[in-house]
Amino acid sequence: MAPPTKKRAIKRLPMLPTERALKVISGRWKAVILYYLFDGPRRLSALKALMPGITQKVLIEQLREMEEHGLVSREIFAEVPARVEYSATPLGLSLEPILLALCQWGQHHADELNERERFADCIIRPRQAVHA
Incomplete structure (x- = not known):
């Protein structure tokens, strides 16, 4: 199954602005993840180390949701092994x-x-x- 496009993600968001904002930032970990990304890009392993109470599966899910909603960007570096960094976008900031x-x-x-x-x-x- 293909990953959702931005248009499909936006269609799933509520149309009432307050409800939409709460939906985008809801979740136990999103505010904490953003807090750590406010200081600059971080690798997945660095984020996980800063939040020992989160599972890697949940961390990845939360990052994907925030990426889908334009709050976080993911950059993949062509290195061996591949390096991935997450950053807060201007919208996230x-x-x-x-x-x-x-x-x-x-x-x-x-x-x-x-x-x-x-x-x-x-x-x-x-x-x-x-x-x-």
Whole structure:
């Protein structure tokens, strides 16, 4: 069976913008994967090492979904053995402030429910603006 095309992937996404955005970033690991890719390209083995709780199968599935939705790009280098690197696309990088806002809201929610002591810090830090 042929892999889905971008048109087919986009047709499967909801048409309501908020629902569409949540669908594209939903999943336990997508925000974490993007966080690590915000710093630059990474190999599959490096991503796996940074996230010991994820299986390789799930990591590959999440990367493929994010690639299909334009958040991640995959580059294959003609080396022996072949080297593959994953990077956040400009569209993926545009999620950084959104993920930071979600993290901050999650902290606020934990505060409101008196669960802050068991809550982790936000892992996403605002990037310094690059001046041309």
